[in-house]
Amino acid sequence: MKLLYLGTAAAEGWPAPFCHCDNCKAARVKKGKNIRSRPQVLINDDLLMDYGPDTFSHSLQYNLNLDLVKTVLLTHSHSDHFYPLDLILRAAPYAYGQDIEAMHLFGNEKCHQMYEELLVHSEAPEHLSDFVTFSKVHAFSPFTSGKYKILPLKAVHDSRENCLLYAVTDDCGKTIFYGNDTGALCPETWEAIRQLHFNLVSLDCTMGTGATYIGHLNLDACFAIRQQMLQVGCADNNTTFVITHFSHGCCPLYDELSILASAEGFVTAYDGLCITI
Ligand SMILES: [Zn+2]
Ligand SMILES: [Zn+2]
Ligand SMILES: [Zn+2]
Numbered sequence: 001m002k003l004l005y006l007g008t009a010a011a012e013g014w015p016a017p018f019c020h021c022d023n024c025k026a027a028r029v030k031k032g033k034n035i036r037s038r039p040q041v042l043i044n045d046d047l048l049m050d051y052g053p054d055t056f057s058h059s060l061q062y063n064l065n066l067d068l069v070k071t072v073l074l075t076h077s078h079s080d081h082f083y084p085l086d087l088i089l090r091a092a093p094y095a096y097g098q099d100i101e102a103m104h105l106f107g108n109e110k111c112h113q114m115y116e117e118l119l120v121h122s123e124a125p126e127h128l129s130d131f132v133t134f135s136k137v138h139a140f141s142p143f144t145s146g147k148y149k150i151l152p153l154k155a156v157h158d159s160r161e162n163c164l165l166y167a168v169t170d171d172c173g174k175t176i177f178y179g180n181d182t183g184a185l186c187p188e189t190w191e192a193i194r195q196l197h198f199n200l201v202s203l204d205c206t207m208g209t210g211a212t213y214i215g216h217l218n219l220d221a222c223f224a225i226r227q228q229m230l231q232v233g234c235a236d237n238n239t240t241f242v243i244t245h246f247s248h249g250c251c252p253l254y255d256e257l258s259i260l261a262s263a264e265g266f267v268t269a270y271d272g273l274c275i276t277i
């Protein structure tokens with residue numbers, strides 16, 4: 001399984017467009033791995049984790065053929081993870097000559113409602129639903145899409161909707177845990193994952209070196225999850241642990257962050273990081 005981290009910032013990107021904090025000012029000068037777009041991961045060229053507002057720029061930056069994407073797993077409706085207006089680009093008169101097999105979105109009730117509103121209220125083409133389908137999914141109810149076995153899990157993030165995390169297994173038997181956005185994992189999710197074995201675990205680290213927060217993780221909380229996964233047995237010393245979804249407000253720049261993370265066995269994601277497991 002190949003994972004390409006297309007975007008690795010929290011909601012506002014880094015540098016945030018209207019922010020003049022020290023971290024944003026430093027990122028504008030240093031550039032490189034300190035420039036972070038909104039979160040999205042491409043798996044094996046055909047599965048996208050989330051469909052946020054930077055999908056278009058990601059397609060340019062990484063020379064992607066998004067026609068190949070048949071599965072999109074939506075974690076929740078926040079604007080950095082789901083930007084439904086861009087879905088109209090999947091059908092004519094905004095797209096011609098494409099593969100006619102539809103792109104399948106999976107997500108919670110709130111995302112489904114936004115998709116339905118797009119079809120009804122926007123200037124979306126009438127036949128958009130032929131090109132982009134939506135299935136509502138629920139935590140702990142597994143399903144398949146193409147060659148993937150998928151188990152949605154319960155996040156601890158925004159009580160106004162059922163935010164989801166995902167365990168994804170491909171046809172080679174490789175399994176990942178996709179863990180953002182979330183705070184410390186809830187007991188039901190721990191119970192569901194204890195029987196799995198992850199080759200890679202990707203965690204929300206929005207809060208970085210900042211204080212503990214309900215709804216997002218900081219470095220210490222990520223380190224604690226790794227230890228607990230090792231204890232429970234759903235990860236071992238061959239499991240790759242990655243942190244992503246960083247906020248300029250609480251995280252140091254890449255060089256400092258990656259030193260802190262690697263000391264505890266974590267890879268620090270950056271836009272363009274590619275990992276094969
Ligand atoms: Zn987010
Ligand atoms: Zn800032
Ligand atoms: Zn969120």
